[in-house]
Amino acid sequence: MKTTLPALLALALLSTPALAVSPALRGINPVGGQRGTEVTVTFTGQRLADAQELLFYQPGITVTKLQAGKDAELVATLKIAPDAPLGLHDFRLRSATGISALKTFSVGVLKEVAEVEPNNDFAKPQPIPLNVTINGVADREDIDYYAITAKKGERITAEVEGIRLGLTLFDPYVAILDTKRFELKTSDDSALIWVDGLVSIVAPEDGTYIVAVRESAYNGNPQCLYRLHVGNFPRPTAVLPAGGKLGEPVTVHWIGDVLGEMTSNLTLPASDDHNFSLVAHDERGTAPYPNAFRLSPFGNILETEPNDTPATATPFTPPLALNGVIGAAGDVDHFTFSAKKGQTYDVRVYARQIRSPLDAVMTIAVKGGGNVARNDDSGGPDSYIRFNAPKDGDYIVSLVDHLKKGGPDYAYRVEISPVAPKLTLSTPNEALRRGTQTMAVAIPRGNRQAILINATRAEFGGALSLAASNLPPGVTFEADTMDAGTGTIPVLLRAEPSAPVGATLAQVSGKPLDTKLGDIPTAFQSTCELVLGQNNVVFWSRTVDALAVAVTDEAPFSIEVIEPKVPIVRNGAMDLKVVARRKPGFTGAIAVSLPWNPPGISSKQDIVIPENEDSALIPLNANGGADLKTWKIVVNGTYVEPPPPGAPAAKKGGGNGRGFGRGRLTVSSELTKLTVAAPYLALKFDAVSVEQGKAVDLAVDVQKVADFPGEAKVTLVGLPNKVTTDPTTITKDSSEMVFHLKTDEASPPGETKSLFCQVVVTINGEPIVHNLGTGRLRIDKPLVKKATSGGKPAVSAASGKPAEGRPLSRLEKLRLESQERAKTKEEGKK
Numbered sequence: 092m093k094t095t096l097p098a099l100l101a102l103a104l105l106s107t108p109a110l111a112v113s114p115a116l117r118g119i120n121p122v123g124g125q126r127g128t129e130v131t132v133t134f135t136g137q138r139l140a141d142a143q144e145l146l147f148y149q150p151g152i153t154v155t156k157l158q159a160g161k162d163a164e165l166v167a168t169l170k171i172a173p174d175a176p177l178g179l180h181d182f183r184l185r186s187a188t189g190i191s192a193l194k195t196f197s198v199g200v201l202k203e204v205a206e207v208e209p210n211n212d213f214a215k216p217q218p219i220p221l222n223v224t225i226n227g228v229a230d231r232e233d234i235d236y237y238a239i240t241a242k243k244g245e246r247i248t249a250e251v252e253g254i255r256l257g258l259t260l261f262d263p264y265v266a267i268l269d270t271k272r273f274e275l276k277t278s279d280d281s282a283l284i285w286v287d288g289l290v291s292i293v294a295p296e297d298g299t300y301i302v303a304v305r306e307s308a309y310n311g312n313p314q315c316l317y318r319l320h321v322g323n324f325p326r327p328t329a330v331l332p333a334g335g336k337l338g339e340p341v342t343v344h345w346i347g348d349v350l351g352e353m354t355s356n357l358t359l360p361a362s363d364d365h366n367f368s369l370v371a372h373d374e375r376g377t378a379p380y381p382n383a384f385r386l387s388p389f390g391n392i393l394e395t396e397p398n399d400t401p402a403t404a405t406p407f408t409p410p411l412a413l414n415g416v417i418g419a420a421g422d423v424d425h426f427t428f429s430a431k432k433g434q435t436y437d438v439r440v441y442a443r444q445i446r447s448p449l450d451a452v453m454t455i456a457v458k459g460g461g462n463v464a465r466n467d468d469s470g471g472p473d474s475y476i477r478f479n480a481p482k483d484g485d486y487i488v489s490l491v492d493h494l495k496k497g498g499p500d501y502a503y504r505v506e507i508s509p510v511a512p513k514l515t516l517s518t519p520n521e522a523l524r525r526g527t528q529t530m531a532v533a534i535p536r537g538n539r540q541a542i543l544i545n546a547t548r549a550e551f552g553g554a555l556s557l558a559a560s561n562l563p564p565g566v567t568f569e570a571d572t573m574d575a576g577t578g579t580i581p582v583l584l585r586a587e588p589s590a591p592v593g594a595t596l597a598q599v600s601g602k603p604l605d606t607k608l609g610d611i612p613t614a615f616q617s618t619c620e621l622v623l624g625q626n627n628v629v630f631w632s633r634t635v636d637a638l639a640v641a642v643t644d645e646a647p648f649s650i651e652v653i654e655p656k657v658p659i660v661r662n663g664a665m666d667l668k669v670v671a672r673r674k675p676g677f678t679g680a681i682a683v684s685l686p687w688n689p690p691g692i693s694s695k696q697d698i699v700i701p702e703n704e705d706s707a708l709i710p711l712n713a714n715g716g717a718d719l720k721t722w723k724i725v726v727n728g729t730y731v732e733p734p735p736p737g738a739p740a741a742k743k744g745g746g747n748g749r750g751f752g753r754g755r756l757t758v759s760s761e762l763t764k765l766t767v768a769a770p771y772l773a774l775k776f777d778a779v780s781v782e783q784g785k786a787v788d789l790a791v792d793v794q795k796v797a798d799f800p801g802e803a804k805v806t807l808v809g810l811p812n813k814v815t816t817d818p819t820t821i822t823k824d825s826s827e828m829v830f831h832l833k834t835d836e837a838s839p840p841g842e843t844k845s846l847f848c849q850v851v852v853t854i855n856g857e858p859i860v861h862n863l864g865t866g867r868l869r870i871d872k873p874l875v876k877k878a879t880s881g882g883k884p885a886v887s888a889a890s891g892k893p894a895e896g897r898p899l900s901r902l903e904k905l906r907l908e909s910q911e912r913a914k915t916k917e918e919g920k921k
Contacts, residue, residue: 113529127173129169133166137162141186146190188756190641199379205226206235216301229261246323248289248320248322249265250284254631258315259312262306263305264278264305265290265303327500328348333445339358346499348371383445385412385445390411394414398424405426410509427487436507439474440504449502450467451474451503452466452490452493457481490503517547518542534584534640535645537586544599546577554604555604557582557601558599561596563593566585573601580687596637615637617637618633647676654764662770665713665860669708688724692711693712694711719767725762770796771850772795772799773863774850775792789816791848803851804818805828808862817831846868848861
């Protein structure tokens with residue numbers, strides 16, 4: 092859906108090149124809506140005037156109307172399908188000039204009600220019916236009270252969505268009280284819903300009950316928006332089993348609800364679904380938020396009680412998923428299986444990952460013998476063991492809570508599967524507060540944009556090829572081969588000049604180049620860190636399984652890298668030339684940088700093509716271990732909007748760390764070859780010493796590694812203050828060079844251990860800079876000279892040189908110094 096800009100802005104664009112600057116979203120109100128309805132949502136932020144589309148990652152929400160035109164506000168009408176999945180829906184805002192960071196919108200099942208202030212007086216609560224969702228805000232030192240009526244024996248549940256909305260660091264507290272202000276149930280954090288609160292009771296009598304919501308430390312703010320679900324709906328805190336085999340029927344037991352356990356029968360989808368979950372439902376209603384449920388390629392077994400000793404362990408045959416509950420404090424569950432020597436399985440616990448309060452500790456032992464392995468948290472928040480059977484026989488898998496706790500909802504699932512290869516592709520985390528870019532691609536028409544792709548190989552190795560599908564029309568994808576030892580490379584997306592403005596959710600895939608490895612399962616994920624706490628600890632994030640790719644209006648510039656004709660050598664340096672191609676009227680400064688460096692290569696990050704200029708040099712350096720190969724690199728060029736007159740200075744990077752502030756436009760160069768080679772020569776330094784105010788020759792042996800044409804210029808670098816020498820030249824046939832070092836009486840005494848030579852070899856008119864070392868120079872204070880019996884001057888221990896002759900080696904100087912000391916001692920005896 093396209094939006095016409097105001098006439099004034101349109102006239103301005105006729106005289107000034109358009110800037111494809113991405114929009115920034117700050118506020119969403121309301122932050123959710125009821126499925127089966129239409130809801131009008133107001134978005135606030137910056138650079139929203141040319142908004143054209145809301146791009147949702149999950150099905151069920153369509154935009155029927157988009158009212159753009161204002162820079163700081165956008166109004167959209169969302170149609171939520173009756174069967175839209177409950178819970179969070181991830182989206183990005185696409186404008187004609189960019190794409191926003193990821194945000195979420197919550198879909199509920201209950202009628203929506205707005206908070207009505209004032210409702211912070213316990214004696215005057217806001218009356219609400221059962222089975223509604225209240226959209227409210229927990230301000231500083233604010234407590235919101237809501238009054239409901241219920242019959243004796245009726246279930247009352249109150250669940251608050253706070254931090255899950257991804258807006259700010261918000262730790263909500265919820266409570267159910269009677270009219271005498273006695274707390275019947277309270278909740279600050281719930282394992283089921285992270286740090287949000289959930290309370291559920293059975294009404295002890297007919298009457299009025301009060302639901303209270305606040306920030307747990309009374310430290311709210313206007314961004315602490317919440318969705319409070321209140322009703323008599325079911326809210327089980329666990330499901331057993333917590334997963335099932337793809338395409339098969341399964342009976343699940345809902346546990347933890349205050350009215351008791353219930354069961355449901357369902358058939359699982361035939362293919363894996365990243366967003367799959369289960370929602371509890373009974374004759375009274377539907378839970379407002381789903382329970383986690385895993386889809387897997389193998390079946391289930393439920394624990395058979397009693398199984399709290401190895402002798403009563405529940406038997407199973409892997410591969411299989413073990414499901415059970417640590418039902419009471421001190422409970423230990425046991426399972427038994429047989430294995431042949433050398434059989435290997437991945438044994439992974441799912442407890443915290445399925446929102447169970449269980450902190451599982453898993454042990455695998457020989458039946459009747461000792462432990463084979465024990466683990467607490469190496470699988471992330473849960474236990475993981477790579478089991479390799481040491482011999483034929485029976486084995487015991489046991490689980491216990493780390494603190495020996497237990498309860499009716501301490502559910503777990505243990506998946507025991509054969510070791511199998513898997514490839515996981517991902518973008519770096521989107522964390523604007525940490526200074527990352529938005530992990531979506533916005534390509535101006537006729538231009539390019541790069542993004543980094545990470546690869547994690549499990550149980551296989553080798554080179555990979557990457558590809559992308561479901562790209563917007565007119566967009567192509569280019570990626571270099573990802574070598575066996577490489578885990579990250581830049582990929583480039585290019586939009587044709589005629590590509591229509593729009594966006595899709597692209598699928599990024601990869602496969603090994605070695606066809607003998609066959610088809611390896613591949614997953615793609617991109618994680619957005621939405622809420623960070625102190626020290627940038629991540630409190631809430633969302634992970635999506637597609638890459639948002641947008642085509643935007645043309646940009647007023649593009650950038651090119653002048654491909655080097657020569658390699659960069661180990662322990663060498665290079666200046667990479669970047670050229671800006673500006674459209675008429677665009678004169679702004681452009682920051683240029685490499686978003687990714689090949690292993691062993693570093694690049695300077697604060698290089699800018701100044702206003703009205705067309706090029707800049709990016710210094711590159713290679714360490715001694717840089718991989719010897721030809722890489723494909725890319726350079727990003729970023730224009731940051733200048734602040735409006737009178738505005739406070741923005742932080743480095745153009746914003747406040749959350750995508751707000753000055754707008755940014757980034758384009759990329761083509762993928763450019765950069766070859767890393769071995770040095771053309773090696774050097775071996777003599778160690779020399781000299782007295783202050785005197786001179787000494789430093790000899791350096793030259794060992795040719797590869798031929799080079801003409802002369803190479805050599806400069807000795809790292810000399811102490813007031814020590815000088817002249818550059819020299821060598822050829823491919825040189826075997827030695829000598830630097831005549833001149834010191835001053837004020838040259839600092841002591842030893843310098845980091846002399847090196849900068850050797851510049853020129854090929855094809857371009858320099859190949861070597862930094863080769865290291866040499867040592869010691870400067871001594873003058874010694875008192877003594878005459879020999881023959882009247883000739885003794886060899887100076889400081890200079891290491893006799894009256895005539897070549898520079899002495901370090902060993903020769905030490906010998907002469909020893910001889911001088913012995914002679915002086917002998918003369919003293921006489």
